[in-house]
Amino acid sequence: MFISISVQLTLLFVGSAFAGMNKTGSLCTVTPSGSKDDSPSIMDAFKQCGQNGQIEIEEGDYTIAKVMDVLNLRNCDISIKGKLTWNDDINYWLRNSIGVTYAQRSTAFRLGGDTFSIRGHGKALFFGNGQKWYDQNRNNSNQAGRPISLTLWKANNVFIDGITWRQPQFWQDTRGSCPAPHTFVAHSQNVTMTNLDMNATSNSQWSTVNTDGTDTWNSKDITIKNWVVTCGDDCISIKGNSSNIYVKNVTCHESGAACIGSLGNPSTTPDYVENVLFEDFTAIHSSNAAWIKTYPGQGHVRNITFRNFRFTDVNQPIYVSPCIYSYSNCDGSRLKISDVTWENITGTSRYNVAAGIYCSKSVPCTGFKFKNIEIKPKNGGSAKVLCSNMNSDSGLACTGTCPAGWKQQLSGNA
Ligand SMILES: *[C@@H]1O[C@H](CO)[C@@H](O)[C@H](O)[C@H]1NC(C)=O
Ligand SMILES: *[C@@H]1O[C@H](CO)[C@@H](O)[C@H](O)[C@H]1NC(C)=O
Ligand SMILES: *[C@@H]1O[C@H](CO)[C@@H](O)[C@H](O)[C@H]1NC(C)=O
Ligand SMILES: *[C@@H]1O[C@H](CO)[C@@H](O)[C@H](O)[C@H]1NC(C)=O
Ligand SMILES: *[C@@H]1O[C@H](CO)[C@@H](O)[C@H](O)[C@H]1NC(C)=O
Ligand SMILES: *[C@@H]1O[C@H](CO)[C@@H](O)[C@H](O)[C@H]1NC(C)=O
Ligand SMILES: *[C@@H]1O[C@H](CO)[C@@H](O)[C@H](O)[C@H]1NC(C)=O
Ligand SMILES: *[C@@H]1O[C@H](CO)[C@@H](O)[C@H](O)[C@H]1NC(C)=O
Secondary structure, three states: OHHHHHHHHHHHHHHHHOOOEEEEOOEEEEOOOOOOEOHHHHHHHHHHHOEEEEEEEOOOEEEEOOOEEEEEEEEEEEEEOOEEEEOOOHHHHHHHOEEOOHHHOEEOEEEEEEEEEEEEEEEEEEEOOHHHHHHHHOOOOOOOOOEEOEEEEEEEEEEEEEEEEEOOOOOEEOOOOOOEEEEEEEOOEEEEEEOOEEEOOOOOOOOOOOEEEEEEEOEEEEEEEEEEEEOOOOOEEEOOOEEEEEEEEEEEEOOOOEEEEEEOOOOOOOEEEEEEEEEEEEEEEEOOOEEEEEOOOEEEEEEEEEEEEEEEEEOOOEEEEOOOOOOOOHHHOEEEEEEEEEEEEEEEEOOOEEEEEEOOOOOOEEEEEEEEEEEEEOOOOOOEEEEEOEOOOOOOOOOEOOOOOOOOOOOOOO
């Protein structure tokens, strides 16, 4: 009798603490609480069903007021049909976001472990309340503590599909001197992310700043397919120590499209990127289309292919720099770039430059190949192709040399 009462009291207590979570067998079902913080219910589901289980986050509006950090998922299928809104308590997030080592960035939501899936069914919506961040940031570059929306950290054998992001907190991108993406894939292997839709668009005079679509770092065997990204920064950005990366059918608006880099910072740490294929890209009103940017560092970039690109109004479609952002010590870079193919690259440039390629004199570029490149200035005339310190048998019809320190974005005709 006494025992039975105490069990009932315990159940009551658990029920009121996590009103939105029910467990049946290995299935945890989460429903919205109304207006309270739903992150405790979701964390409870991860705790009780994150190993050999399933988690269903049902339709409805959820408020997330605390960081969610789950690194021990194992054989878990997660289904999300609701809208998750990260609240706009900037002071909380600045103090509590989880550090992710890279470039002093941090994250609001981190998942790791072995063999898990997240299916959003085209219904899951991650809303970051980013406008308040863009306004508070007032066009400055990345702020420490401004969190990345979702980080995969030490995550192996992962499938993610059908999620939409709007107004993420972070740099939804990797532009500027230090990027902050919607999604960040770090120390991970065998990750497939399909049918994702991201849009970080500021509606005030302050722009989004560093809201990349995704960045990979210290990761391999990554597939990205069928994405639409609108953001102020890079769209898909492959960072240090990434290999075997396949990216297909991505449309990028207002962003840096397909990018390797930034790499090579700090210059004392080598960065290696190899075996990357980008294909079937569309870029609209963007800064660059198919490009590689490094600091004057060490390491290598090799075996990269950009193919089947269509674009309109891109500031400088093809771009290679060994001294990004500082535009100095360009010939001091020892980060070798080789075996890169650009094939079937067609569209309009904003100004009269189709390509600006500068390679470090210390490690000239080798094995560059260009096939079927057709880039015309949007206002007519012919486009310049500027090249320095690369192999002469590339197939690219260079029209002149590219000065050292040539900028990533132009502000008018050259
Ligand atoms: C949990 O299950 C009970 C009994 O089936 C049900 O009454 C309750 O509404 C459920 N709560 C949630 C949050 O799904
Ligand atoms: C890669 O991950 C997926 C999704 O979890 C899994 O189905 C597949 O077996 C994994 N591949 C390998 C080679 O482990
Ligand atoms: C992104 O969002 C902005 C603001 O809501 C909207 O104007 C724009 O059309 C959206 N972009 C795409 C590609 O849907
Ligand atoms: C913020 O930066 C954007 C993009 O560079 C620019 O268009 C806008 O004018 C800037 N806003 C202010 C208030 O300086
Ligand atoms: C490319 O991706 C878009 C956006 O996700 C999708 O609508 C379209 O069906 C995809 N195309 C192919 C050929 O898979
Ligand atoms: C990349 O890998 C190399 C070799 O394993 C390592 O020395 C370096 O620290 C790594 N770089 C980063 C940024 O983790
Ligand atoms: C180059 O990368 C591609 C993937 O884009 C891969 O299939 C191929 O095996 C790589 N080549 C070498 C020599 O590693
Ligand atoms: C070139 O790329 C476009 C756009 O992705 C594609 O439709 C076309 O089939 C490609 N052409 C060849 C020869 O592969």
